[in-house]
Amino acid sequence: MKEQIRQLIEQASTIIIHRHERPDPDALGSQFGLQVVLQSRFPEKKIKAVGEMATSLAFMGTLDVVGTTDYQEALVIVLDTANQGRIDGKEALSGRQTIKIDHHPDEDPYADVQLVDTTVSSTSELLVHLLNEWGYPIPAAAAIQFYAGIVGDTGRFQFRGTTSRTFSVAAQLLDTGIDTDWLYRNMYQTELAALQLQGYVLQHIQLTEAGVGYVVLTQEMLATFDATVEQASLLVNSFAGLKGLKTWALFLETEKEVRVRLRSKGPVINEIAKEFNGGGHPMASGATIKDLTEVEHVISRLNEVAGAFHFE
Ligand SMILES: [Mn+2]
Known part of the structure; x- marks a missing residue:
C-alpha cells in the first residue's frame, strides 16, 4: 500500500492535492506540507494544491488554480477527507488515479488506493510517518505546515489521539527550526x-x-x-x-x-x-x-x- 503510493507519486508528472471543504489547519497543513516536500524532491513535477481558502487561515499559504484538462494525466491525492461529498473540488476524482490519505474512519473508500490510519492524531502526523518511512526529507517550509496541522487537530496536544508518536513527530518538526511564535500568533488571534x-x-x-x-x-x-x-x-x-x-x-x-x-x-x-x-x-x-x-x-x-x- 505505502509502497504502491510511493511508486504512483514517483511515476506521475502532475500531482494535484485536494482536501476537505471549509478547511481547518490539518487539511491545509497536510496539503501544503505534502506539496512542499514533493516539489522539493521532484522539482520537475507539477505539484498543485487546490481548493478554497478559509479566510482566517490565509496566512498558511496560497492555493493553486488548475484547469479541467490538468486532471487527464494527473495523480490526485485527497487528504484528510473521509467522504467523497466533503472533497473541496468536484474534479478531484477525474484524475488518472486517486489516492486517499486520511485519519478518519474509512466509511467511503472513494479512491483507487486508500491509506487510512485512525490511530494518528492528524493527517499531518500520518504524512510525516509516511515520508520518514520513504526517506523523503521534510524541509522547514513543510515542517511548519505539518506542525500547524498537528497543533490544530490535537488542540495544542491535549485531545485524545495525542500519543508519544505525535510528540516524536512534533520534536522532529521543531528541530527544523520552525517559528512556533509566528504560528501561534496567527492561528490564535481573534477579531473583536x-x-x-x-x-x-x-x-x-x-x-x-x-x-x-x-x-x-x-x-x-x-x-x-x-x-x-x-x-x-x-x-x-x-x-x-x-x-x-x-x-x-x-x-x-x-x-x-x-x-x-x-x-x-x-x-x-x-x-x-x-x-x-x-x-x-x-x-x-x-x-x-x-x-x-x-x-x-x-x-x-x-x-x-x-x-x-x-x-x-
Ligand atoms: Mn484532520
Whole structure:
C-alpha cells in the first residue's frame, strides 16, 4: 500500500492535492506540507494544491488554480477527507488515479488506493510517518505546515489521539527550526466581533440534566456580530470546560439549513451525527438539520447517550 503510493507519486508528472471543504489547519497543513516536500524532491513535477481558502487561515499559504484538462494525466491525492461529498473540488476524482490519505474512519473508500490510519492524531502526523518511512526529507517550509496541522487537530496536544508518536513527530518538526511564535500568533488571534460573539455564546449555554450543553446561533445573531458560519463554528470548543458537561452541540443557522457541530467527553456521538445527515469521529462530529425545529430532536438523542454514560 505505502509502497504502491510511493511508486504512483514517483511515476506521475502532475500531482494535484485536494482536501476537505471549509478547511481547518490539518487539511491545509497536510496539503501544503505534502506539496512542499514533493516539489522539493521532484522539482520537475507539477505539484498543485487546490481548493478554497478559509479566510482566517490565509496566512498558511496560497492555493493553486488548475484547469479541467490538468486532471487527464494527473495523480490526485485527497487528504484528510473521509467522504467523497466533503472533497473541496468536484474534479478531484477525474484524475488518472486517486489516492486517499486520511485519519478518519474509512466509511467511503472513494479512491483507487486508500491509506487510512485512525490511530494518528492528524493527517499531518500520518504524512510525516509516511515520508520518514520513504526517506523523503521534510524541509522547514513543510515542517511548519505539518506542525500547524498537528497543533490544530490535537488542540495544542491535549485531545485524545495525542500519543508519544505525535510528540516524536512534533520534536522532529521543531528541530527544523520552525517559528512556533509566528504560528501561534496567527492561528490564535481573534477579531473583536468574534470575541464578542463568544461572549454571547457563553451567556446562552443551556445545560440539560443529562449533561448535554448546547447553544443555538441564529442567522440574525451571526449577522449582529458580523460572523460567518465558519468563524462561529470554532466556538464549539469555547464551553468545553463547563462543569457537568458530557456532550455538547453548537447549532448554526444558515440560509438553507442548520449546521450542527457535536463534541463529547465520553458518550459516542458520531452515530447520532449519522442519523442527522452527518458523521465524523466518535468524540467530534458534524451534522446538518433542516431548520431550528429539529434542534430538540438532536438534543433528545444526545440526552439519551449522555444519560446512559458515566465517567469512570
Ligand atoms: Mn484532520
